[in-house]
Amino acid sequence: MTNNNGWTQKSDKGILIVLSGPSGVGKGTVCSALRQCTSDLVYSVSATTRSPRAGEQEGVNYFFKSKEQFLSMIERDELLEWAEYVGNYYGTPREFVRSTLDAGKDIILEIEVQGALKVKQKFPEGVFIFLLPPSLDELEQRIVTRGTDSMDAIRSRMNAAREEIALLEHYDYAIVNDRVELACQRIQAILEAEHCKKERYLPVLQKWLEEVH
Ligand SMILES: Nc1nc2c(ncn2[C@@H]2O[C@H](COP(=O)(O)OP(=O)(O)O)[C@@H](O)[C@H]2O)c(=O)[nH]1
Numbered sequence: 657m658t659n660n661n662g663w664t665q666k667s668d669k670g671i672l673i674v675l676s677g678p679s680g681v682g683k684g685t686v687c688s689a690l691r692q693c694t695s696d697l698v699y700s701v702s703a704t705t706r707s708p709r710a711g712e713q714e715g716v717n718y719f720f721k722s723k724e725q726f727l728s729m730i731e732r733d734e735l736l737e738w739a740e741y742v743g744n745y746y747g748t749p750r751e752f753v754r755s756t757l758d759a760g761k762d763i764i765l766e767i768e769v770q771g772a773l774k775v776k777q778k779f780p781e782g783v784f785i786f787l788l789p790p791s792l793d794e795l796e797q798r799i800v801t802r803g804t805d806s807m808d809a810i811r812s813r814m815n816a817a818r819e820e821i822a823l824l825e826h827y828d829y830a831i832v833n834d835r836v837e838l839a840c841q842r843i844q845a846i847l848e849a850e851h852c853k854k855e856r857y858l859p860v861l862q863k864w865l866e867e868v869h
């Protein structure tokens with residue numbers, strides 16, 4: 657469970673966490689598990705032109721948009737970042753991220769690498785986590801088992817996966833999703849550590865430093 661490092665005075669801004677990783681690695685599964693055990697983490701819901709999969713809900717999994725609607729969101733500068741991925745557009749609504757961070761709450765963005773790099777330019781203080789599969793064979797197996805993609809789409813996603821993993825160096829942390837609960841625990845451990853960074857408590861720590869000098 658994330659905490660506030662035992663201080664009563666909370667750092668003003670929430671932490672922005674970006675979780676990326678190849679299609680099928682288990683980002684969605686790990687995020688759902690995190691949702692259940694980390695109540696104080698807010699999830700950014702993206703806009704996409706991709707069609708809904710069975711069971712996906714508007715406003716919960718994505719805001720499903722036509723290409724025209726998506727392009728006008730770009731034009732109105734409503735997206736913090738956006739990217740084209742395997743033939744569809746995906747983007748992060750900007751206002752929700754801003755208001756969540758301003759309210760002092762942590763927010764997690766589950767987005768692909770190109771978008772993550774754009775976010776890093778705007779929020780270098782964000783925490784960038786890359787989720788890896790135990791192996792590429794296991795990754796392909798997971799996409800096949802999920803049963804949502806055609807053979808062509810699986811090939812495209814595996815090609816995209818290789819390109820994405822090549823950009824791992826831009827991330828702060830690499831986590832292997834061998835078992836969902838372990839991957840979850842690792843992300844929680846990262847959040848705990850980030851909450852203890854001294855930079856987040858400078859006004860409080862300043863008083864301590866004045867007392868000890
Ligand atoms: N740049 C960007 N990527 C996103 C966004 N939302 C989702 N994605 C990424 O788009 C990719 C495809 O997502 P999706 O079609 O749901 O497939 P899945 O991740 O294989 O289940 C994944 O890597 C997502 O993390 C977004 O708002 N911006």
Ligand SMILES: Nc1ncnc2c1ncn2[C@@H]1O[C@H](COP(=O)(O)OP(=O)(O)O)[C@@H](O)[C@H]1O
Nearest residue numbers: 679680681682683684685798802833834835836
């Ligand atoms: N640690 C894991 N071990 C085995 N299977 C997993 C694991 N994590 C996720 N999966 C399975 O892999 C498939 C892809 O997971 P999903 O969350 O849809 O990936 P992503 O959101 O990264 O595309 C799903 O069928 C899911 O149940």
